[in-house]
Amino acid sequence: MTTLLLAKHDNKTLNDATAKALTAARALGAPVHILVAGAGCGAVAEAAAKLEGVEKVLLADAPLYEHRLAEPLAELIVSLASGYDALVAPATTTGKNVMPRVAALLDVMQVSEITKVVAPDTFERPIYAGNAIQTVQTSEAKKVITVRTAAFQATGQGGSAPIESVAAARDPGLSSFKGEELSKSDRPELTSARIIISGGRALGSAENFTKVIEPIADKLGAAMGASRAAVDAGYAPNDWQVGQTGKVVAPELYIAVGISGAIQHLAGMKDSKVIVAINKDEEAPIFQVADYGLVADLFTALPEFGEELAKIGR
């Protein structure tokens, strides 16, 4: 049988989370179809068709799916489900919103946020904020799975799958889109950035994020993140939060500045390839996971870091 993967996108571009979840979907061992549901999202379907190992792209292009509200999107996925024995989505806020609804409509138990495919029916997933790893086996007739994208490499390009249009499903008429406020930024997205620099409560203010973190982020082409303490204090916006209750990231380089390293923060970044910690407190738990630790005042260290980067041409 076949696996259906729900694409993550914004109607214009295909989000990198899709290519990462595709790696997990392919590991199930069956051919993979990608479902692109949106409005005016033909370009997204074309991008999805180019991913390696995709057999077919299903395009549900209708105003009903413009904002991927859970109620109509779940109806659509359920209407397609009979042709598939696994339904997979990246564990983005869209995937986490819609997939349990799909699972319940199909009367199956979902496997959330898998970090490893052990066998086509057996998966690893973190519990207790990543402080334990559970290996679970499902015997459900249909598998419904969300994928923690930070745990998987992105599948590359090289495919040329056919694109097939599918009809919109029934509109349950339960919900409507009212508005959105998206942070506008030219920076890479946190969840797909190669380098992330995050600030903690020690930054002391939103202005200091702009003053000392931003110039380094600019030099490195890095995404900016924050600890929960910094977000709760109002120094950084909600969607910058890295951690168990925020975003889970795994960049090549993660620079933690003035972050003590609470368990909840570590759960969100400990799979980064290289971790740098800059903190005044040499006892800070962040140093226990950092590859390179610098005990220093961030307000002197960061400007100096900028100068050193300039010396090597960054």
Add this chain to the structure above:
Amino acid sequence: MKILVPVKRVVDYNVKIRVKADGSGVELANVKMSMNPFDEIAVEEAIRLKEAGKASEIVVVSIGPQQAAETIRTGLAMGADRGILVKTDIATDPLGVAKVLKKIVEQEAPGLIIMGKQAIDDDANQTGQMLAALLGWSQGTFASKVVIGDGTVDVTREIDGGLQTVTLKLPAVVTTDLRLNEPRYASLPNIMKAKKKPIDETTPEALGVDVTPRLKVLKTTEPPARKAGVKVGSVAELVQKLKDEAGVL
């Protein structure tokens, strides 16, 4: 409007959990248990809606062992009106819980359900969405703002890249995110008062729901430890090491 708030008894969020050496799970004996923090936010939101005259009664429900009655009592001490304990010693999964809650909803007929977006033990993030699906209701997950309208509720949701606001037809299921509110502490008089508030008891069997978990947990292990690296003496050394040793600059 009646509000139903499902709550879960979990290991207190301040406890550093220990994985059992035999791989059979996480040590729960003699560990401090509390209400799931996201559920506390749900109780708080329900109380605020009642205080604002938007709700008439708040019913707290928990599915779990006898001790889950203490978790319900916490909600009653915060200000909820009464409780329902669905007693079971089975480690239920979200689908089973959603099915039990559906039965409770059929009995109680609430106009709104507010619950945590996920429990901090299994981190599944499923029950609210599943309950909405089983009831055929709308869902507003990861809420950071809830505004009751006329037969509708506007829910502002924390999504990747920002905030989204949706208008849901009532009845609806709302799941809470961290910044929806800051839960109050129960005052001593309210804790005393809560002891007199009623808690009804039932069981999944009495409700006709099979809560046998569908997923089989093969083992539970410690996450791979990350070894601490080196301390560098200066910013210059840091940049040099990142460039030459780690190769990430």
